[in-house]
Amino acid sequence: MATDLVAGVAIVSFLAAFWWDGVVVAVFALVLLGVTVPRVAGLSGVVQAATGATLILGAWAATLDWYVKVPGLDLLVHAVANGLLALVAVLVMVRYRAVAPLMSRLGAIIVTAGVGALLGVIWEVGEWFGYTYLNDAIGVGYDDTVGDLAAGTVGSALAGATLGAVAEDDDE
Incomplete structure (x- = not known):
């Protein structure tokens, strides 16, 4: 539903x-x-x-323009969205056997954080491309980019920890 x-x-x-x-x-x-x-x-x-x-x-x-009006919303959304997208990517890779099932919490954290960091870089390159070639109203800048990447990677690591905990619980 x-x-x-x-x-x-x-x-x-x-x-x-x-x-x-x-x-x-x-x-x-x-x-x-x-x-x-x-x-x-x-x-x-x-x-x-x-x-x-x-x-x-x-x-x-x-x-x-809520990101301009609500302090911290950008970083929160980057953390949660990046974490969820990394989780989705890892679950899809496991389901279709592109990676082995994650057997440990540490493995889940490392793989999910790595995938999330890569997704974050791809997103930030997309923002840069959009700003440079399409619309200079797209918010970019050093602080924004680094903050977004950091928040996204932390969110992805937390998603990996959750995945690892669930995988360990399923093993018991």
Whole structure:
């Protein structure tokens, strides 16, 4: 139920994005991708709903300038979204045997944090590209980039710790 609601909100948000510019449409297209991958991969409803809701919140926060108006929201969203996306990526890789099942909490933390750091770098390069070539209103800068990367990596490490704890509990 929650997964269907989140998917519906993502679709409506994508359609609403057309009232803004192409950058906003692209951001919400990425949200749709972030909602679709966990669903198609058959991940748990909790992971699907949490990931989708966080991505929708993050996209609307960027669109409506909430990051400027609410101190700390940018770092919080980067930590949570990056952590969830890293978790999704690792679970998909495990499900499709691209990596071995994570047997220890430390292994889960290292792999998930590494994947999250890579996803964070890709996102920040995308922000730089958008700022440089598409719209100079996109917020970039040294402090923003480093803070986003740090928050995203910490969020991913916490997601890995959670994954490792769940994997250890399943082994018992």
